[in-house]
Amino acid sequence: MTSETDRFISSDPVRRRLRRLTRAERVEEAVAFIRQFAAESGHSARDTEQRIRDVRRSIRTTGSYWHSADELSFGARVAWRNHARCVGRLTWKSLQVNDCRMVADCDEVVEQTLTTLRQSFSGGKLRSAITIFAPATATSMPATFESAQIFRYAGYMLDDGAVIGDRLNIELTNVARRLGWTAPDVPSAFDLLPIIMRAPDGVRHAYSIPSDVRHEVPIRHKSLPALSNLDLRWYAVPVVTNMVLTIGGIDYPCAPFSGHYVVTEIASRSLIDPTRYGLLEPIARAFGFDPEEHDRSLWKDGALTELNRAVLDSFDAAGVTIADHHSVSDQYVAFAQLEHRAGRTPSGEWSWIVPPQAAAACPTFHLPMVNVNAVPNFYVSRHVDGADLAIDRTSLRDGKWRARYERLKRRWRHWRRRRDRIWQRA
Template structure:
């Protein structure tokens, strides 16, 4: 539902791993390729601080805050956000995310201030805590964990993975893939770095986290199995669906996007909402370059796949999506359907307009990937103006996530 990433358009734990020891460090994989940030654009910083004070009247003197910011930027090339500014900035970045249909809940985003965590093991530990907090016994909570910003003096920690939980893709000799084809190259890379997958490989083996810092370089960390809540996929009417052995993780924590607040970049700021069913059923399971399950489901349904005009793809896709929604509901894990969320998005749009704010929208992402014309978000035009603060696709992080190699600037 928190759809802003370059991933497929989409976004109860047990155990007692502590925040300091949640993962098993596997090994350093290669020298650091981190970089520092250029000086902060003072105009962008001023724009944000004026917005913050306009929407937070009790926050004190705007002029004093601007003077302090200008002094810091003149002195060290950047400035430090207060806790309140960080929280507001992260929430408004969600409010401004043109690709996300779930923005009605932007004020509910829990912001974790982790700007003093500089080690790879510390970042990985708090990513595990993020998963625990966000899952919340199945009642998914929107959470963002904000690690140190990039500054002119020091590169920031970076997370290579697109999401904290993603599944491996194993290339077979015959060219087919066991698992997620999107992550074949990343899987090959972490295997070469020393990652050991389960002895019995499956289509749903969680990949390790790769966290990079300027002092340590990239390190791999195995996520504790108890923090990866997964939902087995069954169907309300078709018993054979369970035989497919499908499952998916409960929380989509996007981890390869760069949060920018008032000109200050935060490259490591994993965040989550909860899933909209089509993100899993229509895209992760349905796309031909992902798990490509539509032909298999159509075959099990006994549909005529010899001609496209039988609409076998549409019929199979609907049952696949019904299975996903049914399974999450049965497991007590928060999920939403595309019809309900489309109506809620228009509620959000009306609230923003009533508040005198523009609501930027990328139509191609807001309209669901199935039955689009049956949802109210399909039948209107939107404001496309970019708003700040915001989240930005980090092309270097995406390159690492999909290729398992150093960023292109290295």
């Protein structure tokens, strides 16, 4: 790798997140993906081998290759199937895939993403959908989203250190202000930030969210009206934008994915976590619990249960799809059973799959899980979860010696990457 390329990579914050594959590794993942696609889609051996030859030739001459529309749709669905941190994968085959790889301009990326959001909202009957923009190559990078999701509530740090809104988004709020966004004269805890994009040249742009996609649900409790005094609300559709989609050695850093919420994501985490809204005590008081009592009074448990009930009822009243943690846990068990029947190891990360509310009452609590880290998949960064992704050799039924060889090769690659990072720091 030349020093010029090193400088180019180190200066690009998006490219620094991407997995670094050698040409041999890219070919290896590409061939494994094409064979998997052929096996699960029923393609002939002759067509498969011809496709593999074409892919090898393309990577050898250009360093990359282009997925067909069918390969892209299959790869996105399998990436969802493989992603260990998602509990709602039972319906992975129904994922709506929108191929927008020819769209590169920031304005067009935002418009196409919002168009997909309008379609997938479907009057509140939410459908899982992904919009895939151009892949990253050695010489090009698509426009990307700056935030973890399309919808983000502002966080305001006051002079006395207090925070109004979402603590997670304090820095994002400052960025939005530098890009020209103006906060309301009287800031609230639930001010939606604009969409912030990073263009291929690194310049950031802010886009106002149109009113017709600003679907928010006010949180009310049917029998405990004091909760209304807190003016709680949450956006209806989670659209994840910070995950890189990787398929057959090709990375798609701009692939917004929309689904629907599990109630505990809002009621047991976002509104409660001290690093987010930290509203457990005021919510408990609204429900008639006394936070000053000893923990043995279980005031926290009671408040969380009532808040989960309020969020469920509020989304139902608004006609917006939301899952409860018991039903979605049952669905995950069904998904795991189907994967076993198909001869695959279901990938799961226990701390993400088991809900934070009534965990022991859900069947996932007692279910053994392993994160296979198989590709295709989604990842946030090679520094966080991308470096462990690899071909799932267990599904290929390799022999003992082949499996041992692959383990040693993988360890050697990890060691080499760690060594390179140490040398770069030095």
